[in-house]
Amino acid sequence: MNYDFDHLPDRHGTFSYKWDEVASEFPQAPDVIPMWVADTDFPCPKEIVEAIQKRAAHPIYGYGQIDHDSAALLAQWEKKRNQWDVDPQWITYCNGVVVGLNAIISAFSEEGDGVIIQPPVYYPFREAVEKTRRKLCLNELYNNGDHWAIDFEQLERLAKDPCNKILLLCNPHNPVSRVYRRDELEKIGEICLKHHVVIASDEIHSDLIYPGHKHIPIASLSPEIAAITVTAVSPSKTFNIAGLQMSALIAPSRDMLERLEEELDRRCYIPNLFGSIAWKAAYSDGGCEEYVEELMNYLWGNYLYLDQYLREHMPKIRCQKPEATYLMWLDCSGLGLEQEELKRFFVEDARVGVEEGTLFGGASASFMRMNIGCARATLKQALEQLESAYQKRGF
Structure with a gap:
């Protein structure tokens, strides 16, 4: 192994939102182990570090530009990892996937139009709809006991509405x-083709796939589906560089791409100098694929440790088997607690800072989201604290 995910640098005092803002996010328990924000505690690949250090040695940090090879590098990455043939001319850039989703909503709908989301889902989806004064349309996922699934009959009913x-x-x-x-x-x-619904596909976690599963970009399915789809991607989750604010939108339709670029121009998009450098380092010459493979092996080990620990020591909390990401969806229904009491149990009793399920909408009131993108020792400490609180409550 070339990457040591067990021995990690201290992030305190580095302007880390995850570590330096715990007192403001969890004022009732400022000593929590933070397992909430969706970044990891792992250093990014050495190729990215070295490229940024080299540029940082130059003492002028004026306006930057995106390297001319960046689109071709992303296309190469998508072809190799997802077998998707992306034309570099389909690609434009923005400061993060959430910014991109807001731009898509503004470009392809008007105030009062409906936007469909599928909760439980990343809560900036809901916020993006509400802040752009669109109508929130809920196609809630359902838990079939094995995994969460889409209610296609309801999706079709929502898509049929021309609004x-x-x-x-x-x-x-x-x-x-x-x-x-x-x-x-x-x-x-x-469904979306039949009813002329634009698909905005957030695929930011598409590199973080566990064994037995394969990510398929929805735009890769057919030219017809590609023509109604904008795909949002970023190396930020893969390589832990979210603070560099570099993402891409892929729109095979020339008309859609032009409308997106007009919207991004209105938002005064300016490339992040170091984001552009990190992008090139991440995706050049085969990219940092070895890092990704070692990262996923470590995260899978973290999941297995978490799952076994819960089964042996806290059987009333279950971790639904993940197919991707380092964000675990904990089913706490066996505890019989309402959401606010469940949050107090995790945060105040156990001193583990996680996110409550109700933030994500849908049938999630008995769930908590836990980030296991950390050293195993940190995960072990968090679980031991959780077990102590579990035993004191008499579960």
């Missing part, structure tokens, strides 16, 4: 950790 213009798709799906199968994606594409 509903966009589907915000999350694949892999945060927080329920689904990697949608080809047949599921084909059904989504078929």
Whole structure:
């Protein structure tokens, strides 16, 4: 192993939102172990560190530009990892996937139009709809006992309404950790094509896939589906560089791409100098694929440790088997606690800072989201604290 994920640098005092803002986020328990914000505690690949250090040695940090090779490098990455033939001319850039989703909503709908989301889902989806004064249309996932699934009959009913213009798709799906199968994606594409609904597909976690699953970009299914789809991607989750604010939107339709770029121009998009450098380092010459493989092996080990610990010591809390991401969806229904009391149990009793399920909407009131993108020793400490609180409560 070339990367040591067990011995990690201290992030305190580095302007880390995750570590330096715990007192403001959890004022009732400022000593929590932070397992909430969706970044990891792992150093990014040495190739990225060295490229940034080299540029940082130059003492002028004026306006930057995106390297001319960046689009071709992303296309190469998508072809190699996802077998998707992306034309570099389909690509434009923005300061983060959430910014991109807001731009898509503004570009392809009007105030009052409906935007479909599929809760439980990453809560900026809901915020993006509300802040742009669109109508929130809920196609709630249901838990079939094995995994969370899409209610396609309801999706079709929502898509039939001509006022509903966009589907915000999350694949892999945060927080329920689904990697949608080809047949599921084909059904989504078929419904949206039939009813002229634009697909905005957030695929930011697409590199973080566990054994037995395969990420399929929905736009890769057919030219027809590609023509109604904008795909949002970023190296930020893969390489832990979210603070560099560099993402891409892929729109095979020339008309859609032009409308997106007009919207981004209105938002005064300015490239992040170091984001552009990190992008090139991440994706050049085969990219940092060895890092990704070692990262996923370590995260899978963290999941297995978590799952076994819960089964042996806290059987009333279950971790639904993840298909992707380092964000675990904990089913706490066996505890019999309402959401606010459940949050107090994790945060105040156990001193473990996680996010409550109700933030994500849908049937999630008995769930908590836990980030296991940390050293195993940190995960072990968090679980031991949780077990102590569990025993004191007499569960």
